[in-house]
Amino acid sequence: MTAPLIPLEQIPEAWNNVIALMLGMGFGFVLESSGFSSSRKIMGTFFGYDFVVLKVFFTAGITAMTGIIYLDYLGVMDASMLYINPYYVYAAIIGGLIMGAGFALGGFCPGTSFTGVAIGKIDALVFTIGLFAGIFLFSEAYGLFEGIFNGHFMGTSKIYELIGMKESVFAALLIIVAVAMFFVATWVEKKVDKVNY
Amino acid sequence: MKRDGSFYLNPYLGGFLLGLVLLSTYYITGRGLGASGAIKSSVVTTVHAVAPDHAKQSAYYSQFLSDKKSPMNNWLVFEVLGVLAGAFFSGALWGRLKTKVEHSPKITGRTRLISALIGGALFGFGAQLARGCTSGAALSGMAVLSSSGIITMLAIFGSAYIFSWTFKRLWI
Structure with missing residues:
Protein backbone atom coordinates (compact mmCIF):
# COMPACT_ATOMS: atom_id res chain seq x y z
CA MET A 1 0.00 0.00 0.00
CA THR A 2 1.38 3.39 -0.94
CA ALA A 3 -1.77 5.48 -0.77
CA PRO A 4 -3.31 7.67 0.56
CA LEU A 5 -0.03 9.42 -0.17
CA ILE A 6 0.17 12.19 2.42
CA PRO A 7 -1.05 10.20 5.46
CA LEU A 8 1.46 7.44 4.54
CA GLU A 9 4.19 10.08 4.10
CA GLN A 10 4.86 9.27 0.46
CA ILE A 11 4.71 13.00 -0.25
CA PRO A 12 6.17 15.52 2.22
CA GLU A 13 3.58 17.43 4.25
CA ALA A 14 5.03 20.66 2.82
CA TRP A 15 3.37 19.92 -0.51
CA ASN A 16 -0.06 19.84 1.07
CA ASN A 17 -1.12 23.40 0.25
CA VAL A 18 0.25 23.30 -3.29
CA ILE A 19 -1.71 20.11 -3.91
CA ALA A 20 -4.82 21.73 -2.39
CA LEU A 21 -4.50 24.62 -4.82
CA MET A 22 -4.09 22.31 -7.83
CA LEU A 23 -6.96 19.99 -6.93
CA GLY A 24 -9.12 23.04 -6.21
CA MET A 25 -8.35 24.37 -9.69
CA GLY A 26 -9.52 21.11 -11.23
CA PHE A 27 -12.65 21.19 -9.05
CA GLY A 28 -13.47 24.81 -9.96
CA PHE A 29 -12.74 24.33 -13.66
CA VAL A 30 -15.04 21.32 -13.97
CA LEU A 31 -17.86 22.91 -11.94
CA GLU A 32 -17.81 26.09 -14.02
CA SER A 33 -17.46 24.25 -17.34
CA SER A 34 -20.47 22.11 -16.38
CA GLY A 35 -22.58 25.24 -15.80
CA PHE A 36 -22.62 25.36 -12.00
CA SER A 37 -21.81 29.08 -11.96
CA SER A 38 -25.44 29.79 -12.94
CA SER A 39 -28.09 29.54 -10.21
CA ARG A 40 -30.88 29.22 -12.77
CA LYS A 41 -29.15 26.30 -14.46
CA ILE A 42 -28.63 24.63 -11.08
CA MET A 43 -32.28 25.12 -10.08
CA GLY A 44 -33.36 23.36 -13.29
CA THR A 45 -32.89 20.04 -11.48
CA PHE A 46 -35.75 20.83 -9.11
CA PHE A 47 -38.14 22.09 -11.81
CA GLY A 48 -37.19 19.52 -14.43
CA TYR A 49 -35.97 21.82 -17.21
CA ASP A 50 -32.24 21.04 -16.79
CA PHE A 51 -30.90 18.07 -14.82
CA VAL A 52 -27.21 18.96 -15.11
CA VAL A 53 -26.73 18.99 -11.31
CA LEU A 54 -28.20 15.52 -10.88
CA LYS A 55 -26.18 14.10 -13.78
CA VAL A 56 -22.84 15.66 -12.83
CA PHE A 57 -23.23 15.01 -9.09
CA PHE A 58 -24.14 11.33 -9.36
CA THR A 59 -21.68 10.58 -12.17
CA ALA A 60 -18.92 12.11 -10.03
CA GLY A 61 -20.05 10.23 -6.92
CA ILE A 62 -20.17 6.79 -8.55
CA THR A 63 -16.89 7.41 -10.43
CA ALA A 64 -15.02 8.28 -7.22
CA MET A 65 -16.71 5.47 -5.27
CA THR A 66 -15.85 2.86 -7.91
CA GLY A 67 -12.27 4.16 -8.11
CA ILE A 68 -11.81 3.96 -4.34
CA ILE A 69 -13.21 0.41 -4.14
CA TYR A 70 -11.05 -0.67 -7.09
CA LEU A 71 -7.80 0.90 -5.82
CA ASP A 72 -8.41 -0.76 -2.45
CA TYR A 73 -9.07 -4.11 -4.16
CA LEU A 74 -5.83 -3.81 -6.16
CA GLY A 75 -3.93 -3.12 -2.95
CA VAL A 76 -2.81 0.30 -4.15
CA MET A 77 -4.74 2.35 -1.59
CA ASP A 78 -5.88 1.48 1.90
CA ALA A 79 -9.50 2.66 1.85
CA SER A 80 -9.84 2.11 5.60
CA MET A 81 -7.49 5.09 6.10
CA LEU A 82 -9.79 7.52 4.30
CA TYR A 83 -11.58 10.15 6.38
CA ILE A 84 -15.24 9.41 7.12
CA ASN A 85 -17.46 12.17 8.47
CA PRO A 86 -18.76 11.08 11.90
CA TYR A 87 -22.48 10.35 11.88
CA TYR A 88 -24.51 12.40 14.34
CA VAL A 89 -28.04 11.51 13.25
CA TYR A 90 -29.97 14.66 14.25
CA ALA A 91 -27.30 17.07 13.06
CA ALA A 92 -26.90 15.30 9.69
CA ILE A 93 -30.65 15.39 9.00
CA ILE A 94 -31.59 18.80 10.43
CA GLY A 95 -28.49 20.43 8.96
CA GLY A 96 -29.36 18.94 5.57
CA LEU A 97 -32.96 20.17 5.75
CA ILE A 98 -31.80 23.71 6.57
CA MET A 99 -29.25 23.59 3.72
CA GLY A 100 -32.03 22.51 1.34
CA ALA A 101 -34.09 25.58 2.25
CA GLY A 102 -31.01 27.74 1.69
CA PHE A 103 -30.44 26.03 -1.66
CA ALA A 104 -34.01 26.79 -2.83
CA LEU A 105 -33.75 30.45 -1.80
CA GLY A 106 -30.16 31.08 -2.85
CA GLY A 107 -29.83 28.87 -5.92
CA PHE A 108 -26.28 27.88 -5.02
CA CYS A 109 -24.42 25.66 -2.64
CA PRO A 110 -21.11 26.93 -1.21
CA GLY A 111 -18.83 25.36 -3.86
CA THR A 112 -20.95 26.48 -6.80
CA SER A 113 -21.29 30.00 -5.38
CA PHE A 114 -17.48 30.33 -5.48
CA THR A 115 -17.50 29.50 -9.19
CA GLY A 116 -20.20 32.16 -9.70
CA VAL A 117 -18.08 34.71 -7.83
CA ALA A 118 -15.08 33.82 -10.00
CA ILE A 119 -16.90 34.73 -13.24
CA GLY A 120 -18.53 37.91 -11.89
CA LYS A 121 -21.99 36.94 -10.58
CA ILE A 122 -23.05 39.50 -7.96
CA ASP A 123 -25.82 37.19 -6.68
CA ALA A 124 -23.16 34.52 -5.99
CA LEU A 125 -21.04 37.04 -4.09
CA VAL A 126 -24.04 38.03 -1.95
CA PHE A 127 -24.70 34.32 -1.32
CA THR A 128 -21.14 33.92 0.04
CA ILE A 129 -21.69 36.93 2.33
CA GLY A 130 -24.79 35.07 3.55
CA LEU A 131 -22.66 31.97 4.15
CA PHE A 132 -20.30 34.02 6.29
CA ALA A 133 -23.25 35.44 8.28
CA GLY A 134 -24.86 32.02 8.75
CA ILE A 135 -21.63 30.41 9.98
CA PHE A 136 -21.07 33.36 12.33
CA LEU A 137 -24.62 33.01 13.73
CA PHE A 138 -24.21 29.28 14.27
CA SER A 139 -20.86 29.77 16.01
CA GLU A 140 -22.19 32.49 18.32
CA ALA A 141 -25.33 30.49 19.16
CA TYR A 142 -23.44 27.18 19.39
CA GLY A 143 -24.51 26.64 23.00
CA LEU A 144 -28.16 26.48 21.95
CA PHE A 145 -27.51 23.83 19.30
CA GLU A 146 -24.81 21.78 21.00
CA GLY A 147 -27.36 19.13 21.99
CA ILE A 148 -28.42 18.60 18.36
CA PHE A 149 -24.84 18.93 17.10
CA ASN A 150 -23.55 16.14 19.35
CA GLY A 151 -26.77 14.15 19.70
CA HIS A 152 -27.27 10.50 18.75
CA PHE A 153 -23.70 9.72 17.68
CA MET A 154 -23.26 6.61 15.55
CA GLY A 155 -19.51 6.66 14.87
CA THR A 156 -17.96 6.68 11.41
CA SER A 157 -20.78 4.59 10.06
CA LYS A 158 -20.98 3.34 6.46
CA ILE A 159 -24.34 3.37 4.74
CA TYR A 160 -24.18 -0.28 3.61
CA GLU A 161 -23.44 -1.42 7.18
CA LEU A 162 -26.34 0.67 8.42
CA ILE A 163 -28.78 -1.16 6.15
CA GLY A 164 -27.01 -4.52 6.47
CA MET A 165 -25.70 -4.95 2.94
CA LYS A 166 -22.32 -5.93 1.46
CA GLU A 167 -20.30 -2.99 0.15
CA SER A 168 -20.03 -4.46 -3.36
CA VAL A 169 -23.79 -5.12 -3.58
CA PHE A 170 -24.67 -1.64 -2.37
CA ALA A 171 -22.19 -0.02 -4.79
CA ALA A 172 -23.59 -1.97 -7.73
CA LEU A 173 -27.16 -1.03 -6.76
CA LEU A 174 -26.19 2.63 -6.43
CA ILE A 175 -24.73 2.61 -9.96
CA ILE A 176 -27.91 0.99 -11.35
CA VAL A 177 -30.11 3.52 -9.52
CA ALA A 178 -27.97 6.41 -10.80
CA VAL A 179 -28.16 5.24 -14.43
CA ALA A 180 -31.93 4.73 -14.10
CA MET A 181 -32.24 8.28 -12.74
CA PHE A 182 -30.27 9.59 -15.73
CA PHE A 183 -32.74 7.99 -18.14
CA VAL A 184 -35.76 9.31 -16.24
CA ALA A 185 -34.20 12.78 -16.00
CA THR A 186 -33.50 12.93 -19.74
CA TRP A 187 -37.08 11.83 -20.44
CA VAL A 188 -38.52 14.49 -18.08
CA GLU A 189 -36.27 17.19 -19.62
CA LYS A 190 -37.86 16.52 -23.01
CA LYS A 191 -41.40 16.83 -21.59
CA VAL A 192 -40.84 20.04 -19.60
CA ASP A 193 -40.94 23.42 -21.30
CA LYS A 194 -37.53 24.99 -21.80
CA VAL A 195 -36.61 27.92 -19.58
CA ASN A 196 -34.31 30.54 -21.04
CA TYR A 197 -31.62 31.84 -18.74
CA MET B 1 -16.90 24.77 -29.31
CA LYS B 2 -18.36 28.24 -29.15
CA ARG B 3 -16.82 30.83 -26.88
CA ASP B 4 -19.87 33.08 -26.51
CA GLY B 5 -20.74 31.64 -23.09
CA SER B 6 -23.13 29.00 -24.40
CA PHE B 7 -20.77 26.03 -24.26
CA TYR B 8 -21.05 23.57 -21.40
CA LEU B 9 -19.33 20.23 -20.93
CA ASN B 10 -21.42 17.14 -21.51
CA PRO B 11 -22.77 16.47 -17.97
CA TYR B 12 -21.55 12.85 -17.91
CA LEU B 13 -18.07 13.92 -19.03
CA GLY B 14 -18.15 16.75 -16.45
CA TYR B 26 -8.73 10.93 -1.64
CA TYR B 27 -5.71 9.15 -3.20
CA ILE B 28 -3.32 11.95 -2.35
CA THR B 29 -4.66 13.43 0.90
CA GLY B 30 -6.89 10.72 2.38
CA ARG B 31 -9.76 13.23 2.62
CA GLY B 32 -12.41 14.55 0.25
CA LEU B 33 -13.13 17.94 -1.28
CA GLY B 34 -14.87 20.77 0.57
CA ALA B 35 -16.15 24.31 0.30
CA SER B 36 -17.95 25.74 3.34
CA GLY B 37 -14.98 24.92 5.58
CA ALA B 38 -12.97 27.68 3.94
CA ILE B 39 -15.61 30.27 4.87
CA LYS B 40 -15.62 28.87 8.40
CA SER B 41 -11.86 29.49 8.55
CA SER B 42 -12.41 33.09 7.54
CA VAL B 43 -15.16 33.53 10.17
CA VAL B 44 -12.90 32.08 12.87
CA THR B 45 -10.00 34.29 11.73
CA THR B 46 -12.15 37.42 11.67
CA VAL B 47 -13.65 36.81 15.11
CA HIS B 48 -10.23 35.94 16.51
CA ALA B 49 -8.79 39.19 15.14
CA VAL B 50 -11.64 41.37 16.43
CA ALA B 51 -12.26 39.69 19.78
CA PRO B 52 -9.45 37.23 20.61
CA ASP B 53 -10.63 36.42 24.15
CA HIS B 54 -14.18 35.76 22.96
CA ALA B 55 -12.87 33.37 20.28
CA LYS B 56 -10.64 31.47 22.73
CA GLN B 57 -13.45 31.08 25.27
CA SER B 58 -16.04 29.99 22.72
CA ALA B 59 -16.74 26.26 22.70
CA TYR B 60 -17.01 26.40 18.89
CA TYR B 61 -14.28 28.76 17.64
CA SER B 62 -11.71 27.36 20.05
CA GLN B 63 -11.88 23.97 18.29
CA PHE B 64 -10.35 25.58 15.19
CA LEU B 65 -7.74 27.80 16.83
CA SER B 66 -4.17 26.74 17.45
CA ASP B 67 -1.12 28.60 18.71
CA LYS B 68 1.00 27.17 15.92
CA LYS B 69 -0.78 28.42 12.81
CA SER B 70 -3.50 30.73 11.60
CA PRO B 71 -6.90 29.17 10.78
CA MET B 72 -6.36 30.54 7.26
CA ASN B 73 -3.37 28.21 6.84
CA ASN B 74 -5.73 25.37 6.13
CA TRP B 75 -6.05 22.80 3.33
CA LEU B 76 -9.58 23.87 2.42
CA VAL B 77 -8.65 27.56 2.19
CA PHE B 78 -5.99 26.75 -0.42
CA GLU B 79 -8.38 24.40 -2.19
CA VAL B 80 -11.04 27.13 -2.46
CA LEU B 81 -8.47 29.62 -3.78
CA GLY B 82 -7.84 26.98 -6.45
CA VAL B 83 -11.59 26.69 -7.11
CA LEU B 84 -11.78 30.44 -7.74
CA ALA B 85 -8.79 30.30 -10.11
CA GLY B 86 -10.04 27.21 -11.95
CA ALA B 87 -13.54 28.63 -12.38
CA PHE B 88 -12.14 31.95 -13.57
CA PHE B 89 -10.01 30.12 -16.14
CA SER B 90 -13.06 28.16 -17.33
CA GLY B 91 -15.18 31.33 -17.53
CA ALA B 92 -12.45 33.06 -19.54
CA LEU B 93 -12.07 30.07 -21.85
CA TRP B 94 -15.80 29.77 -22.64
CA GLY B 95 -16.54 33.51 -22.69
CA ARG B 96 -18.61 33.73 -19.52
CA LEU B 97 -16.75 36.47 -17.61
CA LYS B 98 -19.38 39.12 -17.02
CA THR B 99 -20.45 41.13 -14.00
CA LYS B 100 -24.18 40.64 -13.48
CA VAL B 101 -27.04 39.75 -11.17
CA GLU B 102 -28.66 36.69 -12.67
CA HIS B 103 -32.38 36.44 -11.92
CA SER B 104 -35.72 35.31 -13.29
CA PRO B 105 -37.53 38.00 -15.33
CA LYS B 106 -40.41 37.70 -12.84
CA ILE B 107 -38.41 39.18 -9.97
CA THR B 108 -36.18 42.23 -9.56
CA GLY B 109 -32.43 42.11 -9.02
CA ARG B 110 -33.04 43.39 -5.50
CA THR B 111 -35.34 40.45 -4.67
CA ARG B 112 -32.74 38.07 -6.07
CA LEU B 113 -29.99 39.54 -3.91
CA ILE B 114 -32.10 39.47 -0.73
CA SER B 115 -33.06 35.84 -1.30
CA ALA B 116 -29.43 34.97 -2.13
CA LEU B 117 -28.33 36.53 1.17
CA ILE B 118 -30.94 34.63 3.23
CA GLY B 119 -30.27 31.43 1.26
CA GLY B 120 -26.54 31.74 1.89
CA ALA B 121 -27.09 32.31 5.61
CA LEU B 122 -29.31 29.22 5.90
CA PHE B 123 -26.82 27.16 3.90
CA GLY B 124 -23.90 28.30 6.05
CA PHE B 125 -25.81 27.58 9.25
CA GLY B 126 -26.95 24.13 8.09
CA ALA B 127 -23.45 23.23 6.89
CA GLN B 128 -22.05 23.83 10.38
CA LEU B 129 -24.73 21.66 11.95
CA ALA B 130 -24.22 18.83 9.44
CA ARG B 131 -20.39 19.10 9.54
CA GLY B 132 -20.15 19.86 5.83
CA CYS B 133 -22.04 21.05 2.77
CA THR B 134 -22.85 19.56 -0.62
CA SER B 135 -19.12 19.11 -1.30
CA GLY B 136 -17.64 18.02 2.01
CA ALA B 137 -20.60 16.08 3.38
CA ALA B 138 -22.72 14.94 0.42
CA LEU B 139 -20.35 14.44 -2.55
CA SER B 140 -17.27 13.34 -0.63
CA GLY B 141 -19.54 11.24 1.59
CA MET B 142 -20.99 9.40 -1.39
CA ALA B 143 -17.47 8.48 -2.61
CA VAL B 144 -16.71 6.67 0.66
CA LEU B 145 -20.36 5.61 1.24
CA SER B 146 -20.52 7.27 4.65
CA SER B 147 -23.91 7.19 6.38
CA SER B 148 -23.53 10.79 7.45
CA GLY B 149 -22.81 12.02 3.91
CA ILE B 150 -25.57 10.06 2.21
CA ILE B 151 -28.21 10.93 4.83
CA THR B 152 -27.23 14.62 4.60
CA MET B 153 -27.35 14.43 0.79
CA LEU B 154 -30.90 13.00 0.87
CA ALA B 155 -31.95 15.70 3.36
CA ILE B 156 -30.44 18.51 1.24
CA PHE B 157 -31.96 17.42 -2.07
CA GLY B 158 -35.32 16.41 -0.55
CA SER B 159 -35.69 19.69 1.28
CA ALA B 160 -34.43 21.74 -1.68
CA TYR B 161 -36.97 20.03 -3.95
CA ILE B 162 -39.89 20.91 -1.65
CA PHE B 163 -38.72 24.45 -0.92
CA SER B 164 -37.91 25.22 -4.56
CA TRP B 165 -41.61 24.73 -5.40
CA THR B 166 -42.51 26.92 -2.41
CA PHE B 167 -40.25 29.64 -3.82
CA LYS B 168 -41.01 28.84 -7.47
CA ARG B 169 -41.61 32.50 -8.31
CA LEU B 170 -37.93 33.22 -7.67
CA TRP B 171 -36.85 30.89 -10.48
CA ILE B 172 -39.42 30.27 -13.22
Missing part, protein backbone atom coordinates in the same frame (compact mmCIF):
# COMPACT_ATOMS: atom_id res chain seq x y z
CA GLY B 15 -19.27 14.30 -13.76
CA PHE B 16 -16.58 11.78 -14.74
CA LEU B 17 -13.87 14.47 -14.58
CA LEU B 18 -15.20 15.72 -11.24
CA GLY B 19 -15.15 12.13 -10.00
CA LEU B 20 -11.49 11.83 -11.04
CA VAL B 21 -10.64 15.06 -9.19
CA LEU B 22 -12.40 13.71 -6.09
CA LEU B 23 -10.70 10.30 -6.42
CA SER B 24 -7.29 12.01 -6.78
CA THR B 25 -8.04 14.07 -3.66
